[in-house]
Amino acid sequence: MNNITKPNLIFKDDLLTGENIDRLTRKLKDLGDIFNDKAAFAQMDGETVVYDVESSFPVAHGTEGGLFYGITYIHPGKVGQEYFMTKGHFHEIRNRGEYYCTLEGEGMLLLMDENGNTRAEKMIPGSIHYIPGNTAHRTANVGEQILSFSAFWPSDAGHDYGTISEKGFSEILIEQEGQPVLVPNIKQ
Numbered sequence: 001m002n003n004i005t006k007p008n009l010i011f012k013d014d015l016l017t018g019e020n021i022d023r024l025t026r027k028l029k030d031l032g033d034i035f036n037d038k039a040a041f042a043q044m045d046g047e048t049v050v051y052d053v054e055s056s057f058p059v060a061h062g063t064e065g066g067l068f069y070g071i072t073y074i075h076p077g078k079v080g081q082e083y084f085m086t087k088g089h090f091h092e093i094r095n096r097g098e099y100y101c102t103l104e105g106e107g108m109l110l111l112m113d114e115n116g117n118t119r120a121e122k123m124i125p126g127s128i129h130y131i132p133g134n135t136a137h138r139t140a141n142v143g144e145q146i147l148s149f150s151a152f153w154p155s156d157a158g159h160d161y162g163t164i165s166e167k168g169f170s171e172i173l174i175e176q177e178g179q180p181v182l183v184p185n186i187k188q
């Protein structure tokens with residue numbers, strides 16, 4: 001491997017041109033159930049964009065053996081002490097895994113197994129994260145600029161939002177003295 005030059009630019013948009021591209025925007029008003037501080041949430045403008053997702057679906061949803069690709073862009077911001085974050089999900093076919101690669105910004109990836117054990121991985125540009133099967137995943141922007149990351153996942157994985165929207169993760173990520181910390185989720 002000594003003579004091989006590693007690319008220092010991570011492709012971003014190459015796969016997101018042409019057909020079968022899906023663009024999705026989630027605003028605060030779509031995310032009422034994920035933030036714990038309901039009073040802080042009520043004070044904010046529901047039209048505020050929390051994140052955008054662009055995905056490439058080269059095969060039909062549910063196809064066994066295919067792969068999807070996407071980029072998620074999470075805006076900086078907080079609801080109370082809780083950082084802007086994705087809804088979070090298990091895969092519908094529970095044992096399907098996924099890879100994330102951070103493109104820009106600073107984030108935390110929350111991972112929760114089916115027994116409710118939550119852990120977090122720091123996301124920095126270039127960091128690669130393996131999300132094993134049977135693991136719920138959620139990403140939070142803990143920086144002051146956009147957090148973007150690419151994702152690669154099986155085309156039959158599907159998204160199961162139900163469990164998370166009902167109970168959340170067993171721990172939540174909040175800012176304390178300027179630092180992100182995981183604390184138990186009182187909702188559980």
Ligand SMILES: O=P(O)(O)OC[C@H]1O[C@H](O)[C@H](O)[C@@H](O)[C@@H]1O
Nearest residue numbers: 053070071072086087088089151
């Ligand atoms: O689907 P959410 O939990 O809102 O997360 C936002 C997005 O994050 C990643 O990019 C995943 O690969 C997407 O499949 C997911 O849609």
Ligand SMILES: [Fe+2]
Nearest residue numbers: 091098137153
């Ligand atoms: Fe996923």
